[in-house]
Amino acid sequence: MLKNFWYAVEFAHVVDSRPRRITCLGQDFVIWRKRDGSVACLSDLCVHRGGALSMGKVVEDRVVCPYHGWEYESDGACMKIPANPPGRGIPKKARVDAYPVVEKYGMVWAFLGDLPEEERPPIPHIPQHDDPRYRAVYWETVLEANYERALENVVDAAHTPFVHGSAFGDPGRPEIPDYEVTETEWHAEADVQFSPPPAPGIWGMLYRTKERQPVVVSNGWYLPNIVKLHVRLPFGDLILYDHNIPLNRDRTLVKIVGYRTFYTGKWADASAAKRIGKIFEQDRPIVENQRPELLPFDLSAELHIRSDALQVSYRRRRQQLIDRGWWIGEDDDANSAAARREATVIPSPARRDNPELARAWVHKPRGENTDEPARRAE
Structure with a gap:
């Protein structure tokens, strides 16, 4: 998993003023919409006793921990500790990580890392969202598989005739013509030609007045986790x-x-969403049963051919970012199913911007006999 990227973590239309838990990169976050319409994102981990802020409430744009009532501003600073007597100050350690948020293209994007603004990779450009010629539909599911296996599946042209032969590919013509991959620092794309069978249902009605032609599919990936089809x-x-x-x-x-x-x-949205779901469900059993479950680090660990050019370009770029130190490994997973004495928190920009605060809210284990969870910076 890669840090230091903008992640689209939720559909914008479902985020309101109530605290909402979202999970990404093995860490829980709390997001909520403030009175000015903007969205805030904090680590969902109260620094006091590890309470889940998403189980609390929002009062005057502050998220309130359900355990002891500590109130946090959208910048992560604690502004109220109800147990404190009048006049007692709030410790500098009383803060949680806050992450930059942008609402764009119908999604809430959170920057999960500590890079300064000028060094952050861009959010992918999605021109169709504001183009009145296009109609958008939203669909989601949970896949019991690694996200890189899921990503590579969508840019894998050669699987189409075999996995989607009834809807999106022609098993009688499985050949993939050679294609050229166009790459930038954060994106790769290619045009691939298919000869699919006629579409069923209401979409298939349009074929009655159109001569069937080969279909050109532009397929590509955007770092860290997005595929365009x-x-x-x-x-x-x-x-x-x-x-x-x-x-x-x-x-x-x-x-x-x-x-x-x-x-x-x-009126056609339900049909469009149903079609997306049908194609995805054809992929599900394949991807959920791939082995090894995690994408190998060594490019030579799996065999590649010319039709795998988009996957190969992704793996090469991924390795460059791993070498840069952007990888989050198993030890950095704050949401592990196993009991642990430390909960890793992905560092936020405030740690880098203010040296005085860089480790101000980092808690370490006190010893083998303690039951108190600890928070540490990745």
């Missing part, structure tokens, strides 16, 4: 942005935003 159908465009959110190393929350230029009425 642009299908140019004879009657219009279908573009899916697949956000593979790593709940932990072994589970992925998949949030898909699909855009279409045909059947753009609200």
